[in-house]
Amino acid sequence: MVTAESASVTLNLAPHPLALRLGYAGLIPFVLGALLTWLVRPDAHPYVTDALAKYAALIVSFLGGVHWGLGQRQALPSPSRFVWAVAVMLLAWIAVVMPPYAGLAALGALLVACYVVDRRVYPAHGLGTWLVLRFRLSAVASLSCFIAAAGS
Template structure:
């Protein structure tokens, strides 16, 4: 397996902010935005009778992604030399909240999921440095901003 990291040109500040991020994770992270973007667009393009399918699909995908963001804290928590319950407690909270949001009507649930994506980023911004994951914050910001915006746009279209 190749453990290469992104080696940006020294002139690119944006590329430099992603130094140390695995290029496979980078590509998959951006590819993970496709369902968010497609879902938000389809809410505005499909017939009214198809709305529930589009909004449910987007809400469920958002819930899975939010659960994944929480689960990352479990993995980072296992690496701690001084055990702390914080990453494990936080690791469960987003999944539970996203699950509740995914059972709500889309106009409310998608808003909650958009807010959860932002909150997850803010928590990560505070905790990642202490867990040795600072290199991921630029990518996390970009992915969270687009995903949250898509949830808000889709909620507005319901």
């Protein structure tokens, strides 16, 4: 039988090594996209910025989905978890249809906002140990979006 105490101990463990590897591997499209934005021929530029923006929007939606899951875990769910999950997804969708210089900057800002919210929410759900990874991933991903926006 799982008690509240044992569940809390399980939740406060450091991220699984596979989660670390997958998280860092997930930065490859961000870094590559930012780099290619500055290196490709003008005719390929729209494809690179579009691919990076769509990938960033997927990641923002994924981060929102974590909050949806946190809301589902609660006996009395906080509506704010569900609202945040949907709000960031909708904002990411809007950013994808914007011109790349604006959309990529908006996506970079959304990635920062997701981290700021997670910094407040994760500890209350026993996920504080994930914040170091979240910071590193968010810093590189948002910086990549900002660099690509500057190259658009």
